[in-house]
Amino acid sequence: MADVPSMEALEALLRRLPGIGPRSAQRICYDLLVRKRNLLPQLATALERAHAAVRFCERCNNLSEAPLCAVCKGLHRDHSLLCIVESPADLRAIEDTGMFSGDYFVLMGHLSPLDGVGPEALHLDRLSERLAEADLQEVIFATNPTLEGEATAQFLADLVPAGITISRIAHGVPVGGELEYVDRGTLGRALHGRRLLDE
Amino acid sequence: MADVPSMEALEALLRRLPGIGPRSAQRICYDLLVRKRNLLPQLATALERAHAAVRFCERCNNLSEAPLCAVCKGLHRDHSLLCIVESPADLRAIEDTGMFSGDYFVLMGHLSPLDGVGPEALHLDRLSERLAEADLQEVIFATNPTLEGEATAQFLADLVPAGITISRIAHGVPVGGELEYVDRGTLGRALHGRRLLDE
Structure with missing residues (x-):
């Protein structure tokens, strides 16, 4: 895509987001540019608003x-x-x-x-x-x-x-998990941290 | 997150992109707002540039x-x-x-x-x-x-x-695929579209 530099630049930035690889970045670009063009300025505005408005709580950093x-x-x-x-x-x-x-x-x-x-x-x-x-x-x-x-x-x-x-906080087997698939470290800590049934 | 409306708005827009579900949208928001704040205005600019610059080829629609x-x-x-x-x-x-x-x-x-x-x-x-x-x-x-x-x-x-x-274009078994896992329709068309070995 040698003649679409603005799309290449967008793709490169999208790839820096978590969980977005080269294929996803490309797919998102085509989707935005071909099918959802009105999302482009909406997303741009939302990003700038979040950048300007969101800060960290002075008491807890949230x-x-x-x-x-x-x-x-x-x-x-x-x-x-x-x-x-x-x-x-x-x-x-x-x-x-x-x-x-x-x-x-x-x-x-x-x-x-x-x-x-x-x-x-x-x-x-x-x-x-x-x-x-x-x-x-x-x-x-x-x-x-x-x-x-x-x-x-x-x-x-x-x-x-x-x-x-x-x-x-307790370490142990995740709720809904199957013992067979739980790693050794977690299972060991679940045993070590066992609780009486009537607790 | 009742008091972070600009983040909620960004999350809602991200969810409209292909391959991005509620969890990914949330993860991207936190990543951008906590760790990669300078990406926010960069992405906004890239989206606006692509919106303004990218159009469709007059001859082929590319x-x-x-x-x-x-x-x-x-x-x-x-x-x-x-x-x-x-x-x-x-x-x-x-x-x-x-x-x-x-x-x-x-x-x-x-x-x-x-x-x-x-x-x-x-x-x-x-x-x-x-x-x-x-x-x-x-x-x-x-x-x-x-x-x-x-x-x-x-x-x-x-x-x-x-x-x-x-x-x-030919239909058939994908290169690198295993026959065992190819669906019946595809395998049927691969048989039907068979070519002589010396072609």
């Missing part, structure tokens, strides 16, 4: 269009619980369960010494303020079940003041 | 930024061959094989009486002009191997002036 996000502004949140996650997408995943009504703090990453990501990248000053709040009774680490996520939880646990409960 | 596309402007094309395809993406797929050096005509669709798409939608006036060109010796139908694609080829074949060869 995505928001106001200084405080919907969760932090919520009237019925339980301020005795603080759930620590790696990203705004993780926060949304937990909110979508409808089973947590406490506060959040989003680290915006995890410790990764090999990539040069040290504690200074994790907004520790603001986390320390949150950990010092009077209502707080339990800190729940919901960082990813990866090496980096576990190390980050271990590191941050040391910052939690004495007297506050520290917990980690 | 995507182009000039009145004539790169294929129609090509100096070494064989004007005795005319390949008829349904969409610019199909044209690109054939060009990418590097095995065809003739001309193209893009129908921009196929006959589909049930969807109200009749012959008037297929640019037949311009196709007739092409079919009347002095150099033309063979018309190759490369419409999709679907009911509509076959019907379209059958219908258009009647418009080809006498004396011009009419052909259809």
Whole structure:
């Protein structure tokens, strides 16, 4: 397509989005340019609006269009619980369960010494303020079940003041999964973390 | 995400792209807003540029930024061959094989009486002009191997002036495929369309 440079440029940018390979990028371009031309300016406007409007919550780092996000502004949140996650997408995943009504703090990453990501990248000053709040009774680490996520939880646990409960979300077999297909590490942790039936 | 309307709007538009479901749209939004913010205005600009610059070739309907596309402007094309395809993406797929050096005509669709798409939608006036060109010796139908694609080829074949060869791209087993997994219809046509080994 040597004579359609603007389409090539669009394709190249689309390929940088997660889950979009060369074939998908090409398919999206043709779909937009041949069948859905009115989507082109609509998408452009939506991207610019999101770029201008969306920022990070001053209290928890969640995505928001106001200084405080919907969760932090919520009237019925339980301020005795603080759930620590790696990203705004993780926060949304937990909110979508409808089973947590406490506060959040989003680290915006995890410790990764090999990539040069040290504690200074994790907004520790603001986390320390949150950990010092009077209502707080339990800190729940919901960082990813990866090496980096576990190390980050271990590191941050040391910052939690004495007297506050520290917990980690459970590892185990996914609901609806079949034991046969669960990896050894997960199954081992599911056994280790077993609970009494009447709990 | 009740308080991030600009992100919701972007997600809704992304879901209208081919191959992007609700989860992918959400993932792309978070990736753009958290990790790749500078991509947002870049993508917006690329979409607007493509919208303004890309049009359809006046001769064959291929995507182009000039009145004539790169294929129609090509100096070494064989004007005795005319390949008829349904969409610019199909044209690109054939060009990418590097095995065809003739001309193209893009129908921009196929006959589909049930969807109200009749012959008037297929640019037949311009196709007739092409079919009347002095150099033309063979018309190759490369419409999709679907009911509509076959019907379209059958219908258009009647418009080809006498004396011009009419052909259809071969149906058969895909290169690299295994017979065991090829559907019956395809295998039947592969048998029917068999060729002598020394051809």
